[in-house]
Amino acid sequence: MNIRIATLALCSSLLLTACGGDDDMATFELTVTNITSAQPFSPLTAIAAADDFQIFRLAEPASEALEQIAEGGDNSFLLASTEGDERVFATASGMGALMPGMSETLTLSLPVEDLDNAYLSAVTMLVNTNDAITAVHDISLSSLAMGESHRVMARAYDAGTEANSEAQGSIPGPADGGEGFNAERDDTGSVRVHPGVISMAGGKADSVLSEVHRFDNPVAVFSLTRIE
Ligand SMILES: [Ca+2]
Numbered sequence: 001m002n003i004r005i006a007t008l009a010l011c012s013s014l015l016l017t018a019c020g021g022d023d024d025m026a027t028f029e030l031t032v033t034n035i036t037s038a039q040p041f042s043p044l045t046a047i048a049a050a051d052d053f054q055i056f057r058l059a060e061p062a063s064e065a066l067e068q069i070a071e072g073g074d075n076s077f078l079l080a081s082t083e084g085d086e087r088v089f090a091t092a093s094g095m096g097a098l099m100p101g102m103s104e105t106l107t108l109s110l111p112v113e114d115l116d117n118a119y120l121s122a123v124t125m126l127v128n129t130n131d132a133i134t135a136v137h138d139i140s141l142s143s144l145a146m147g148e149s150h151r152v153m154a155r156a157y158d159a160g161t162e163a164n165s166e167a168q169g170s171i172p173g174p175a176d177g178g179e180g181f182n183a184e185r186d187d188t189g190s191v192r193v194h195p196g197v198i199s200m201a202g203g204k205a206d207s208v209l210s211e212v213h214r215f216d217n218p219v220a221v222f223s224l225t226r227i228e
């Protein structure tokens with residue numbers, strides 16, 4: 001009898017908590033689909049933050065945290081850099097590499113009171129490159145009604161931190177198994193639209209890449225849906 005009463009009390013307590021959570025928190029699902037021919041993605045990083053927080057700004061130098069992602073696919077530095085940052089409301093990380101043709105869904109929850117100034121950004125590396133990333137940014141979370149989705153076809157950017165040598169030993173993905181992050185910067189110095197890989201088929205004789213690694217089109221589809 002005592003056990004039954006205790007169980008009932010626990011359930012009602014959980015229900016109250018759940019109801020309170022529904023009112024106070026907004027929850028979003030972000031699905032990324034890798035639409036490249038042969039470019040696995042590194043673990044995705046998704047961040048809900050105020051508009052003055054940016055993972056990167058176009059035509060400006062990459063942070064070292066972005067360089068770690070763009071050259072080695074390691075998002076731990078970026079995630080660590082958001083800890084304690086009052087502009088950041090929620091973060092999420094993919095489980096691992098995302099192969100071409102595959103999708104993964106991440107969930108982000110943040111207080112409803114923060115929604116008005118909350119924007120989604122996300123970034124991942126195309127791992128069969130020197131320092132290519134794809135990303136979305138500045139997607140307004142408050143503009144999505146319950147159940148509504150926003151879809152973005154995302155292009156590839158060059159982080160500008162490593163020359164696009166395509167050389168043996170310089171690319172961490174399965175096409176090469178070479179080096180990831182290197183603190184040296186020997187590239188354009190700012191984040192810009194990626195010019196694409198040349199590959200051996202394209203006439204770069206010392207490239208470890210082939211025509212399947214090219215990406216002269218959007219490389220990812222991001223779909224954001226408010227579910228709570
Ligand atoms: Ca580069």
Ligand SMILES: [Ca+2]
Pocket residue numbers: 067071161162181182183184185186
């Ligand atoms: Ca570098």
